[in-house]
Amino acid sequence: MTEIKTRKKRDTSQKRKAILEGAVKVFTQNGFDASSMDRIAEVAGVSKRTIYNHFPSKEDLFQAIVADFLKQRDERKPIQYTSAQSLEEQLKEFAKAELFLINDPVRRGLSKLFTSVFLMDLDFGRKTRSQFEPHKAFIAWLNAAQENQKLRFQSPELAARIFYGLVEGCLTYPALFTDGASLRNADGLLDEIIATFLSRYGC
Amino acid sequence: MTEIKTRKKRDTSQKRKAILEGAVKVFTQNGFDASSMDRIAEVAGVSKRTIYNHFPSKEDLFQAIVADFLKQRDERKPIQYTSAQSLEEQLKEFAKAELFLINDPVRRGLSKLFTSVFLMDLDFGRKTRSQFEPHKAFIAWLNAAQENQKLRFQSPELAARIFYGLVEGCLTYPALFTDGASLRNADGLLDEIIATFLSRYGC
DNA sequence: ATATTATACTATACGGTGTAATTTATTTGT
DNA sequence: ACAAATAAATTACACCGTATAGTATAATAT
Numbered sequence: 090m091t092e093i094k095t096r097k098k099r100d101t102s103q104k105r106k107a108i109l110e111g112a113v114k115v116f117t118q119n120g121f122d123a124s125s126m127d128r129i130a131e132v133a134g135v136s137k138r139t140i141y142n143h144f145p146s147k148e149d150l151f152q153a154i155v156a157d158f159l160k161q162r163d164e165r166k167p168i169q170y171t172s173a174q175s176l177e178e179q180l181k182e183f184a185k186a187e188l189f190l191i192n193d194p195v196r197r198g199l200s201k202l203f204t205s206v207f208l209m210d211l212d213f214g215r216k217t218r219s220q221f222e223p224h225k226a227f228i229a230w231l232n233a234a235q236e237n238q239k240l241r242f243q244s245p246e247l248a249a250r251i252f253y254g255l256v257e258g259c260l261t262y263p264a265l266f267t268d269g270a271s272l273r274n275a276d277g278l279l280d281e282i283i284a285t286f287l288s289r290y291g292c
Numbered sequence: 293m294t295e296i297k298t299r300k301k302r303d304t305s306q307k308r309k310a311i312l313e314g315a316v317k318v319f320t321q322n323g324f325d326a327s328s329m330d331r332i333a334e335v336a337g338v339s340k341r342t343i344y345n346h347f348p349s350k351e352d353l354f355q356a357i358v359a360d361f362l363k364q365r366d367e368r369k370p371i372q373y374t375s376a377q378s379l380e381e382q383l384k385e386f387a388k389a390e391l392f393l394i395n396d397p398v399r400r401g402l403s404k405l406f407t408s409v410f411l412m413d414l415d416f417g418r419k420t421r422s423q424f425e426p427h428k429a430f431i432a433w434l435n436a437a438q439e440n441q442k443l444r445f446q447s448p449e450l451a452a453r454i455f456y457g458l459v460e461g462c463l464t465y466p467a468l469f470t471d472g473a474s475l476r477n478a479d480g481l482l483d484e485i486i487a488t489f490l491s492r493y494g495c
Numbered sequence: 496a497t498a499t500t501a502t503a504c505t506a507t508a509c510g511g512t513g514t515a516a517t518t519t520a521t522t523t524g525t
Numbered sequence: 526a527c528a529a530a531t532a533a534a535t536t537a538c539a540c541c542g543t544a545t546a547g548t549a550t551a552a553t554a555t
Contacts, residue, residue, distance in 0.1 A: 099520055099533060120412040122325035125509060136536045138512090147510070201411045208408040209323040211471060247484050250462055254485075258461020259453055268414060281450050282457075289488040302497060302555075328545060339500045341548090350546070 105143050108133045109157065112150055117198030121151060121206055155217060158199050165189060167226035170233035176240070176291065180283045183227070184256050191264045192272070201265050224249040240290045248290055255282045308346050311336045312360065315353055320401030324354060324409055358420060361402050368392060370429035373436035379443070379494065383486045386430070387459050394467045395475070404468050427452040443493045451493055458485045 111133025115124045126147055130137040144150040168183045191197040207214025227249050234240040242248040259282055263271040314336025318327045329350055333340040347353040371386045394400040410416060431452050437443040445451040462485055466474040 097521065097533095101534070104535080120325070122323070126511080127509075136538095137510095138537085139535055141511070142534075205408045205411040208404045208468060211469065214469065247481065250481060251458070251484060251488055254460075254462030255454070255457055256461070257457075257465065258459070259457030262460065262465065265411060266414065266418075278450065278453060281454060285454055285488060285492040288492040304498070307499080329547080330545075340546095341501085342499055344547070345498070 101143070104135060104139060107135055108140055108143055108150070109154060111135070113154060113195065113199065116151065116154065117195070117202050120202065121147075154199070155203065158196070158203070159217070159220070161196075162190060163221070168230045170230045170237070172237055172239075176234065176287060177283055179230075180252075180286065181279065183230075184260075184279060184282065187253075187256055188260060188264075188272070191261055191269065194269065197264065197269055204265065224253060227252065239292055241292055242290050251289070252286050255286060304346070307338060307342060310338055311343050311346055311353070312357060314338065316357055316398065316402065319354065319357065320398070320405050323405065324350075357402070358406065361399070361406070362420070362423065364399075365393060366424065371433045373433045373440070375440055375442075379437065379490060380486055382433075383455075383489065384482065386433075387463075387482060387485065390456075390459055391463060391467075391475070394464055394472065397472065400467065400472055403464075407468065427456065430455065442495055444495055445493050454492070455489055458489060 108129070111131075112124075112129045115129045115132050118124075126137055126140060129150075130140055133140070140150065144153060165186060168179070168186070171179070189196075191200050203214075203217075207217070224246070228245045231240060231242070231245040231248055235242065235245075240248075259278055260272065260275060311332070314334075315327075315332045317335050318332045321327075329340055329343060332353075333343055336343070343353065347356060368389060371382070371389070374382070392399070394403050406420075410420070427449070431448045434443060434445070434448045434451055438445065438448075443451075462481055463475070463478060
């Protein structure tokens with residue numbers, strides 16, 4: 090039996106974090122193609138060679154950012170039906186949670202970046218998105234509300250599409266195009282969205 | 293008075309058209325950055341020098357495509373209220389007209405491309421979009437319908453945002469992300485959108 | 496005479512690598 | 526417990542190959 094001396098690896102998470110943060114800044118400002126590794130190294134305050142010590146290629150670096158983003162997204166707690174709160178309140182809270190990804194400037198920048206990249210590389214986008222079923226938790230909520238006789242609809246999938254369509258079409262995408270300015274006075278719009286949804290599906 | 297012989301210029305519109313069509317193909321497939329002028333020349337069946345005879349730079353070529361696209365968009369006839377038709381019919385027709393830009397594969401490709409580019413260059417996007425007020429004609433329609441006692445709402449702007457949000461969030465953006473596949477069986481969804489809108493604003 | 500073409504060319508930018516020096520944390524010897 | 530030895534991580538910098546926007550030019554087609 091041979092003795093193998095394994096030396097403890099040093100902690101490189103600080104550098105890794107700096108690289109990712111710098112890359113996020115550069116990528117969100119210029120997009121993938123127009124961002125050079127030299128520039129990312131400069132902004133991250135790190136040598137270019139160190140980037141390649143952590144990430145084999147520019148694309149791997151990008152994917153790491155995507156992965157981090159998705160992890161953050163998945164950490165949100167899902168919507169859960171309760172009869173103790175009005176539908177309005179629950180929907181409003183849920184819609185605001187959905188806006189989580191675009192309320193913070195950094196996350197909004199990433200949302201813009203990914204949307205932009207995914208549009209021109211649909212396979213990549215599909216592969217990334219296919220990992221989760223975004224409507225799933227909301228459909229369960231809808232069914233619970235219907236069992237509780239507060240909602241009525243033919244198809245929960247269709248109702249979920251309407252709700253997500255309203256939120257994304259009225260709030261999410263406009264926010265991406267206006268750098269969040271459209272969210273400034275959007276409370277009335279959010280109320281109107283929920284009123285519209287409930288006017289169709291409420292009992 | 294000096295006689296100036298102006299020689300008739302030859303018609304170069306054919307070449308120009310070929311260039312634009314080739315550029316559309318390449319740009320929509322690869323995006324702006326990843327499209328080379330050499331490749332565009334090849335696909336257009338034209339020498340690269342000829343492209344530069346028609347367009348001073350890659351960006352000018354791109355802008356020309358944007359301009360053509362917007363012209364086509366503006367050629368659609370606007371919605372006009374009539375009491376001879378049901379609201380459902382008019383709204384359905386209008387929504388379908390709004391989907392004009394994404395029903396055809398080429399126009400859909402351009403919509404994807406522009407959305408992708410505009411997201412990462414918001415100033416450019418804003419400048420391009422600011423040329424028209426997309427909701428204007430629809431707001432007029434809404435007001436006419438209200439005067440005719442078929443609709444009732446507090447704010448026509450808000451109602452218009454809800455309608456556009458529904459159409460774009462449920463139909464337009466999904467179509468861009470799925471290369472139009474989501475439009476295949478979208479008739480039921482479109483009916484649901486209109487039912488939702490009318491359940492909120494119909495009399 | 497105008498438009499187009501083929502071809503070669505310039506200048507530059509960028510992804511990624513090689514390398515030798517240097518920093519830094521861990522291990523080991525005392 | 527402390528300093529010397531050691532190996533991992535980082536850095537600076539030069540470098541390679543390639544791609545690309547745009548130009549120059551001379552020949553050819555219309």
